[in-house]
Amino acid sequence: MQRFSELLDRLSYEPRRNAKLALLTQYFGTTPDPERGLALAALTDGLDFRHAKPAMLRGLIAERTDPELFALSYDFVGDLSETIALMWPANRGVNAPPPLLSDVVVGLRSAGKSEVPGLIAGWLDTLDETGRWALLKLVTGGMRVGVSARLAKTAVAGLGPLDTDRIEEAWHGLDPPYEALFAWAEGRAPAPLSSDPAPFRPPMLARPIEPETFAELDPAHFAAEWKWDGIRVQAVAGRDESGTFRRRLFSRSGEDISEAFPDLVEQIDFEGSIDGELLVVRAGRVQSFNELQQRLNRKSVTKALLKSHPVAIRAYDLLSSDGRDLRELAFEARRGELESFVERLSLPAIGLSPLIGFRDWDELAAARANPAGHIEAGDAEAVEGVMVKRRDAPYVPGRPKGLWFKWKRDPYLVDAVLLYAQRGHGKRSSFYSDYTFGVWRDEELVPVGKAYFGFTDEELFEIDRFVRNNTTNRFGPVREVAHTKVTGLVLEVAFEGIARSTRHKSGLAMRFPRVHRLRWDKKPEDADRIELLEALVPGNVKA
Amino acid sequence: MQQNLILTDAGLYCSAGDFFIDPVRPVERALITHGHADHARAGHGSVLASSETLKIMAVRYGAGFAGTTQAIAPGERLSVAGVGVSFHPAGHVLGSCQIRLDFGGFVAVVSGDYKRQPDPTCAPFELVPCDLFVTEATFGLPVFRHPPATGEIGKLTASLGLFGDKTHLVGAYALGKAQRLIAHLRESGYNRPVYLHGALEPLCALYEAEGVAFGPLEPVGGRGKELAGEIVLCPPGQLTDRWARRFGDPVTALASGWMRVRARARQRGAELPLIISDHADWDDLCRTVVETGAEDIWVTHGAEDALVHWCRSRGLNARPLNLAGYEDGGDGETVGIV
Numbered sequence: 001m002q003r004f005s006e007l008l009d010r011l012s013y014e015p016r017r018n019a020k021l022a023l024l025t026q027y028f029g030t031t032p033d034p035e036r037g038l039a040l041a042a043l044t045d046g047l048d049f050r051h052a053k054p055a056m057l058r059g060l061i062a063e064r065t066d067p068e069l070f071a072l073s074y075d076f077v078g079d080l081s082e083t084i085a086l087m088w089p090a091n092r093g094v095n096a097p098p099p100l101l102s103d104v105v106v107g108l109r110s111a112g113k114s115e116v117p118g119l120i121a122g123w124l125d126t127l128d129e130t131g132r133w134a135l136l137k138l139v140t141g142g143m144r145v146g147v148s149a150r151l152a153k154t155a156v157a158g159l160g161p162l163d164t165d166r167i168e169e170a171w172h173g174l175d176p177p178y179e180a181l182f183a184w185a186e187g188r189a190p191a192p193l194s195s196d197p198a199p200f201r202p203p204m205l206a207r208p209i210e211p212e213t214f215a216e217l218d219p220a221h222f223a224a225e226w227k228w229d230g231i232r233v234q235a236v237a238g239r240d241e242s243g244t245f246r247r248r249l250f251s252r253s254g255e256d257i258s259e260a261f262p263d264l265v266e267q268i269d270f271e272g273s274i275d276g277e278l279l280v281v282r283a284g285r286v287q288s289f290n291e292l293q294q295r296l297n298r299k300s301v302t303k304a305l306l307k308s309h310p311v312a313i314r315a316y317d318l319l320s321s322d323g324r325d326l327r328e329l330a331f332e333a334r335r336g337e338l339e340s341f342v343e344r345l346s347l348p349a350i351g352l353s354p355l356i357g358f359r360d361w362d363e364l365a366a367a368r369a370n371p372a373g374h375i376e377a378g379d380a381e382a383v384e385g386v387m388v389k390r391r392d393a394p395y396v397p398g399r400p401k402g403l404w405f406k407w408k409r410d411p412y413l414v415d416a417v418l419l420y421a422q423r424g425h426g427k428r429s430s431f432y433s434d435y436t437f438g439v440w441r442d443e444e445l446v447p448v449g450k451a452y453f454g455f456t457d458e459e460l461f462e463i464d465r466f467v468r469n470n471t472t473n474r475f476g477p478v479r480e481v482a483h484t485k486v487t488g489l490v491l492e493v494a495f496e497g498i499a500r501s502t503r504h505k506s507g508l509a510m511r512f513p514r515v516h517r518l519r520w521d522k523k524p525e526d527a528d529r530i531e532l533l534e535a536l537v538p539g540n541v542k543a
Numbered sequence: 544m545q546q547n548l549i550l551t552d553a554g555l556y557c558s559a560g561d562f563f564i565d566p567v568r569p570v571e572r573a574l575i576t577h578g579h580a581d582h583a584r585a586g587h588g589s590v591l592a593s594s595e596t597l598k599i600m601a602v603r604y605g606a607g608f609a610g611t612t613q614a615i616a617p618g619e620r621l622s623v624a625g626v627g628v629s630f631h632p633a634g635h636v637l638g639s640c641q642i643r644l645d646f647g648g649f650v651a652v653v654s655g656d657y658k659r660q661p662d663p664t665c666a667p668f669e670l671v672p673c674d675l676f677v678t679e680a681t682f683g684l685p686v687f688r689h690p691p692a693t694g695e696i697g698k699l700t701a702s703l704g705l706f707g708d709k710t711h712l713v714g715a716y717a718l719g720k721a722q723r724l725i726a727h728l729r730e731s732g733y734n735r736p737v738y739l740h741g742a743l744e745p746l747c748a749l750y751e752a753e754g755v756a757f758g759p760l761e762p763v764g765g766r767g768k769e770l771a772g773e774i775v776l777c778p779p780g781q782l783t784d785r786w787a788r789r790f791g792d793p794v795t796a797l798a799s800g801w802m803r804v805r806a807r808a809r810q811r812g813a814e815l816p817l818i819i820s821d822h823a824d825w826d827d828l829c830r831t832v833v834e835t836g837a838e839d840i841w842v843t844h845g846a847e848d849a850l851v852h853w854c855r856s857r858g859l860n861a862r863p864l865n866l867a868g869y870e871d872g873g874d875g876e877t878v879g880i881v
């Protein structure tokens with residue numbers, strides 16, 4: 001627990017992905033089984049035990065500290081677990097070593113409800129401040145140190161020559177403390193046999209294409225389909241040796257999101273693996289991403305939401321079917337399999353994502369510019385470009401070169417005025433790199449969005465200098481920047497779409513805004529007006 | 544006898560001796576505990592302090608920082624208008640002292656800032672029995688328990704081992720913290736040169752002249768990315784300043800007692816918080832209050848409420864002394880940090 005807590009402590013302050021990876025790999029490489037495997041499970045949300053409630057912890061600390069001193073301390077620290085971790089009186093008479101992570105996991109799993117407080121208090125007595133903090137975060141289920149499951153798996157892969165994608169594929173057949181996985185990663189054992197009938201398969205991803213690249217590509221070698229503005233998912237199902245049917249819905253990163261989409265999962269009655277886009281589809285019409293957002297990041301859903309925001313998949317690939325792995329087949333062959341597979345299913349929630357017929361790139365460009373000329377107008381609003389896929393390409397995990405391309409619709413552009421700037425994080429912590437910008441409504445500038453990227457380093461230096469020299473007000477880490485009709489910085493902001501939102505003062509929310517260009521040549525009074533943005537809100541979306 | 548010490552706008556005033564202790568504005572006669580800017584200000588008529596404190600003030604303010612100065616050795620007894628005055632090491636920074644005042648048998652001790660953790664760069668804290676103890680309480684909350692500095696230094700050297708391609712930029716206050724950090728680094732066996740921001744050089748030189756050995760120190764000067772894998776010390780405010788950009792993407796460490804609290808460490812942009820403080824932590828504040836034997840406790844700058852509450856719950860007469868002009872942290876730990 002002590003080493004694990006030191007790792008968590010370092011991770012919680014470390015902003016760099018590569019440094020997090022190095023810390024994790026070092027930990028996994030120097031910590032024995034089963035401790036490292038339980039740590040991996042803790043980081044990938046794979047430990048299950050009864051979580052401790054804040055009220056119980058308050059009770060424990062109340063027995064040991066003066067209430068007034070606790071109140072003053074909590075007020076200063078601001079976090080209950082941390083306050084308790086720091087205030088917990090050192091119990092010098094304790095004649096026991098600090099617990100191992102495995103002691104904690106096993107202890108909590110087997111303890112009855114009434115035994116938990118005593119167990120936790122006993123552990124707290126043996127740990128130092130950092131150890132107590134980590135223990136309390138772990139037992140309350142509040143461990144957030146900025147490490148994704150993918151990053152933790154990548155760190156395990158870093159123990160040897162293994163590829164993270166292979167771990168992803170094997171993942172759902174593995175269990176904590178993952179001894180077989182570590183043995184495999186360290187080259188001491190062969191790949192663990194995955195008996196999981198519904199595994200996640202790391203997806204094949206597209207590279208962005210520049211229009212000039214088309215000159216080098218023969219249109220006859222490529223197929224095209226719509227790029228939907230939803231989320232990429234895998235719907236997978238199969239039977240294990242005992243004949244039990246398993247079905248799952250995975251996100252692009254391999255997270256099991258089945259619980260958030262019971263309406264979809266209960267329809268899965270096939271054995272195979274469909275790669276497609278999850279969308280809200282109402283009366284056969286695809287809805288905007290904003291609608292889909294209501295269904296995302298939820299562990300469970302209400303009946304009302306299931307009814308008001310029904311989801312469906314637009315399928316574009318088939319990775320396996322009835323026990324056959326299809327990934328080695330060419331795109332064209334897989335597409336044939338997919339079409340008959342989806343037809344056989346005839347499920348309302350699983351439809352085929354149509355191909356776009358084109359003879360040359362100009363025709364495809366025309367389709368991309370005007371999806372409504374090819375598909376229903378409602379569906380066309382949920383299209384964010386086209387995908388171009390080589391007909392003879394197998395399904396290769398990752399982002400291989402030259403096989404799949406995404407050709408996004410041109411972004412929307414608006415000239416907005418910089419209103420506030422905030423310092424960034426990590427290597428940008430000495431620069432003002434987070435910008436709130438606004439457009440004109442009558443005689444005032446109203447904030448319409450925030451942008452954190454899109455600019456070059458050189459542009460960042462220029463904006464930073466501007467912010468420092470034109471600050472009119474400070475609110476903690478935020479600076480208000482001069483923005484009158486004649487002084488101020490005009491930013492050309494690119495974005496993918498806009499929707500109504502009650503979260504923002506302007507009533508609008510941009511999708512994926514970023515700084516496209518600095519318009520030093522313009523004055524704030526030349527910036528755009530809010531009416532321009534209002535006109536871009538899709539007609540079918542109401543506040 | 545307590546009425547011999549009164550609180551004024553300029554700071555703590557001793558009427559019987561007609562002098563101030565650590566006054567925050569220019570006065571005729573000042574006794575100064577230590578060289579931190581919020582305790583030692585320029586422009587007094589006369590200053591009585593340890594010889595190290597006088598030298599520190601001269602480095603900071605120039606030779607003419609006061610009308611006249613007088614050095615007092617630790618333990619030496621003087622009489623100022625009938626009040627017995629002596630200075631005793633506070634273990635805070637080089638030359639830091641507690642000031643003991645003897646009013647014909649009633650003894651008051653003004654602690655200034657103090658700590659009881661080991662520090663190779665200054666004389667250790669001396670416990671001075673008294674009737675009235677005026678104590679600081681910068682870290683006067685029971686969440687502050689400073690770990691041994693060796694473990695914190697270990698975090699820094701471990702990070703250097705793992706991220707040897709990055710400059711480790713450590714924010715440390717120019718008087719006391721920077722020197723203590725270097726000394727602990729040397730104790731840990733680190734013997735590469737330590738690189739200094741220009742603002743840290745004069746006081747490091749003074750420490751060396753006073754006999755504290757630091758091993759190789761080098762000015763950063765115009766260097767930047769070539770200091771990958773090295774330790775660079777700078778004032779905390781420089782961590783997020785443009786100056787820091789010369790090192791590319793450094794690991795930013797910050798050495799301060801405030802690093803104990805996560806939100807504070809994050810707010811100051813520390814990626815590697817080092818809990819190293821020049822002040823007594825909660826346990827040492829409580830311990831010291833008890834050990835002095837004082838029945839009256841006055842609590843100054845910092846979190847007075849908790850320590851006053853603790854003292855009262857033990858039957859001591861305690862009161863907060865809200866001295867204006869002392870910074871949160873006392874030793875300038877917050878200076879220059881947004």
Ligand SMILES: [Zn+2]
Nearest residue numbers: 656872873874
């Ligand atoms: Zn102070």
Ligand SMILES: [Zn+2]
Nearest residue numbers: 579656873874
């Ligand atoms: Zn001080």
